[in-house]
Amino acid sequence: MDENRYIQVILPLRLDWEPYYRVPEGMDVAMGERVKVLFARREYSGVVSCTGAVPTTAPDKILPIQSVESGLPRIGEKEIALWRDVAKYYLCSVGEVYKAAYPSLKIQSEETQARTRERLEARKERLREKILRARRDETRQRYREELEQLERGETTVGNGSFHPLSDTQNKALEGILKGFSAGKTVLLNGVTGSGKTEIYLELARRTLAEGRSVLYLVPEIALSRQLEMRVADAFPDVMVYHSAESGARRRDVADKVRSAPATLVLGTRSALFLPHRNLGLIIVDEEHDTSYKQDSPAPRYHARETAIMLGIRQGARVLLGSATPSLESLYNAEIGRFVKVDLKERFYTGDDAALMVVDTVAERRKNGMAGSFSLKLLAEIRRTLDEGGQTILLRARRSYAPAVQCTSCGHIRKCPHCNVSLSLHRHPDRLVCHYCGHSEPYDALCPDCGGALTALGAGTQKIEEELAAIFPEARIARLDSDTPEKDEAGIIRAFADGETDILIGTQMVTKGFDFSGLSLVAVIQADSILSLHDFRADERAIQLFEQFRGRSGRRGKKGLFVIQTREPDHHVFASLEGADECERLLDERRQFGYPPFTRIVQLIVKDPNEKRADFLSAQLAEKLRPVLPQGAVTGPYAPAVDRIAEQYIRHIRIMLPRDRQLTAHKEAVAACVSAFEKERKYTGHIVLDVDPA
Numbered sequence: 208m209d210e211n212r213y214i215q216v217i218l219p220l221r222l223d224w225e226p227y228y229r230v231p232e233g234m235d236v237a238m239g240e241r242v243k244v245l246f247a248r249r250e251y252s253g254v255v256s257c258t259g260a261v262p263t264t265a266p267d268k269i270l271p272i273q274s275v276e277s278g279l280p281r282i283g284e285k286e287i288a289l290w291r292d293v294a295k296y297y298l299c300s301v302g303e304v305y306k307a308a309y310p311s312l313k314i315q316s317e318e319t320q321a322r323t324r325e326r327l328e329a330r331k332e333r334l335r336e337k338i339l340r341a342r343r344d345e346t347r348q349r350y351r352e353e354l355e356q357l358e359r360g361e362t363t364v365g366n367g368s369f370h371p372l373s374d375t376q377n378k379a380l381e382g383i384l385k386g387f388s389a390g391k392t393v394l395l396n397g398v399t400g401s402g403k404t405e406i407y408l409e410l411a412r413r414t415l416a417e418g419r420s421v422l423y424l425v426p427e428i429a430l431s432r433q434l435e436m437r438v439a440d441a442f443p444d445v446m447v448y449h450s451a452e453s454g455a456r457r458r459d460v461a462d463k464v465r466s467a468p469a470t471l472v473l474g475t476r477s478a479l480f481l482p483h484r485n486l487g488l489i490i491v492d493e494e495h496d497t498s499y500k501q502d503s504p505a506p507r508y509h510a511r512e513t514a515i516m517l518g519i520r521q522g523a524r525v526l527l528g529s530a531t532p533s534l535e536s537l538y539n540a541e542i543g544r545f546v547k548v549d550l551k552e553r554f555y556t557g558d559d560a561a562l563m564v565v566d567t568v569a570e571r572r573k574n575g576m577a578g579s580f581s582l583k584l585l586a587e588i589r590r591t592l593d594e595g596g597q598t599i600l601l602r603a604r605r606s607y608a609p610a611v612q613c614t615s616c617g618h619i620r621k622c623p624h625c626n627v628s629l630s631l632h633r634h635p636d637r638l639v640c641h642y643c644g645h646s647e648p649y650d651a652l653c654p655d656c657g658g659a660l661t662a663l664g665a666g667t668q669k670i671e672e673e674l675a676a677i678f679p680e681a682r683i684a685r686l687d688s689d690t691p692e693k694d695e696a697g698i699i700r701a702f703a704d705g706e707t708d709i710l711i712g713t714q715m716v717t718k719g720f721d722f723s724g725l726s727l728v729a730v731i732q733a734d735s736i737l738s739l740h741d742f743r744a745d746e747r748a749i750q751l752f753e754q755f756r757g758r759s760g761r762r763g764k765k766g767l768f769v770i771q772t773r774e775p776d777h778h779v780f781a782s783l784e785g786a787d788e789c790e791r792l793l794d795e796r797r798q799f800g801y802p803p804f805t806r807i808v809q810l811i812v813k814d815p816n817e818k819r820a821d822f823l824s825a826q827l828a829e830k831l832r833p834v835l836p837q838g839a840v841t842g843p844y845a846p847a848v849d850r851i852a853e854q855y856i857r858h859i860r861i862m863l864p865r866d867r868q869l870t871a872h873k874e875a876v877a878a879c880v881s882a883f884e885k886e887r888k889y890t891g892h893i894v895l896d897v898d899p900a
């Protein structure tokens with residue numbers, strides 16, 4: 208019998224096995240090739256994961272493959288090995304990881320070239336400026352040569368411009384290299400403005416010089432255009448990769464990664480699944496950022512953990528960087544799994560922005576508030592405007608108002624499909640659900656009693672309106688997820704160029720930007736950030752506030768950071784005053800058995816029928832309890848938002864000790880859920896989320 212006759216195939220489905228197929232006479236397939244096959248009467252493109260298989264299924268039940276997709280590149284063994292690692296860790300199927308790694312691609316070819324051309328032009332423009340500004344002849348000459356080279360179309364990796372490292376940066380670099388030699392993942396804890404990026408670029412340069420590739424991960428690319436430019440200055444051939452890029456662009460990057468001897472990719476978490484070869488270094492910048500965790504669909508992976516798995520598979524060194532590392536990583540450094548390198552000296556900025564916490568309850572009592580603003584903050588904005596400086600205001604809720612209420616019957620308008628209040632958006636006036644996207648016209652009348660509806664609270668839109676009324680001469684812009692994507696870059700550029708005085712926005716405005724004219728940053732209603740019902744709420748708030756504070760006062764001037772809150776004594780603010788809250792937070796986690804001292808597996812049960820959601824989630828929890836350590840299973844319980852898009856939601860939380868049994872326990876959870884789904888014919892209702900964000 209021909210050895211190639213039976214193969215196993217990974218299908219892009221949630222299947223816990225890899226089905227067998229027969230290879231017809233005259234056809235030839237190899238490991239990693241893509242084949243068209245039928246499964247449950249539908250056609251799929253699968254990956255050959257095993258040739259010469261000995262089927263355990265009856266031979267007459269085994270279908271032949273339809274065809275071999277000869278035009279597609281073969282998938283490497285290391286890639287498949289990574290999928291298996293991810294599937295095992297995140298309790299999903301290998302097929303689900305394959306589907307994430309190879310989404311079906313649509314082809315739009317010109318865009319790639321347009322983007323590259325745009326970047327090249329921008330780079331030339333910056334060089335021309337540098338030539339004009341250069342003080343020394345040699346420097347000017349160097350820029351000139353570089354420009355001529357670009358104009359001749361000659362670019363090679365690593366031929367760009369580098370800043371020499373300071374002594375402090377060099378010392379950190381040594382520490383990182385020492386950690387790498389010891390075979391450890393390194394955590395670079397560097398305050399904002401300490402020049403972490405220069406260290407990343409230097410390490411990238413060295414790795415590329417060794418002939419090995421570099422993967423540089425960032426949480427979100429749209430907000431990292433400035434970084435993209437900086438990396439492109441050093442490495443003109445850098446390739447940008449993220450899931451919103453066109454299919455053609457992504458395939459282009461994948462082809463280069465597969466074939467070029469050494470590449471540099473700047474990308475978001477999905478870049479982890481490129482067909483990496485010969486990877487020498489993985490950088491995970493802003494490692495604490497929650498955007499690194501994929502919520503949905505499976506694989507619900509975290510880029511930090513997956514980068515470490517990829518590093519092991521590729522023999523690559525892994526560097527995590529942050530100004531506010533996650534407790535997870537700090538703990539890993541404490542137990543010696545990571546090496547921590549500190550970079551405390553600021554290279555580009557002055558001191559931390561001064562902190563002013565404004566008690567909005569007390570201010571209101573003494574008539575110190577005007578709408579959403581305290582008079583104290585308004586005075587600072589006025590001063591900043593007068594001095595020609597810039598301000599960014601953070602309000603964590605987009606919309607005009609987070610809710611509307613009837614003034615006669617008190618009824619709060621809710622989404623017909625979710626258990627949440629509808630937000631009011633103006634221009635045009637609509638009520639919108641931020642969970643399911645439901646949207647309806649708004650006529651300001653109560654549908655129950657005909658009474659008048661009134662807006663509750665203030666979102667970014669209303670803040671913008673209030674501010675425009677107070678400072679009619681100021682140039683004000685807003686940036687949140689209601690901003691059309693095509694306008695984002697323009698708004699950021701206008702602010703960077705000083706054409707806007709005040710920028711208002713959601714969490715987006717705290718990330719990645721470097722504005723030299725920014726001297727005041729302020730949080731309106733910090734309470735919505737502090738009051739999240741999650742054991743990570745404090746950690747997240749500290750990270751967000753520190754990151755935001757780091758945006759101001761760059762380039763020498765000391766900035767000001769104002770926080771308006773109803774809870775000025777909240778211990779999160781102690782951390783901003785310089786207290787080391789990490790130890791306290793870690794102690795708290797240890798005491799209550801939360802991560803990083805345990806691992807959480809969250810089961811999410813969804814059902815359009817509320818009674819069935821209650822009943823079956825309770826049944827599932829009962830099945831799980833006996834197979835897991837005592838006390839590991841909590842729930843089921845209804846989360847704060849317990850109905851989304853017609854689905855009732857119940858959570859079961861499993862907290863597992865981080866011991867030798869961990870993998871076995873996780874597998875027991877997966878097996879139990881899978882058996883339950885089959886027994887109750889309940890497939891598709893249960894989601895497993897490992898290390899939920």
Ligand SMILES: [Zn+2]
Nearest residue numbers: 613616653656
């Ligand atoms: Zn009413």
Ligand SMILES: [Zn+2]
Nearest residue numbers: 622625640643
């Ligand atoms: Zn809804």
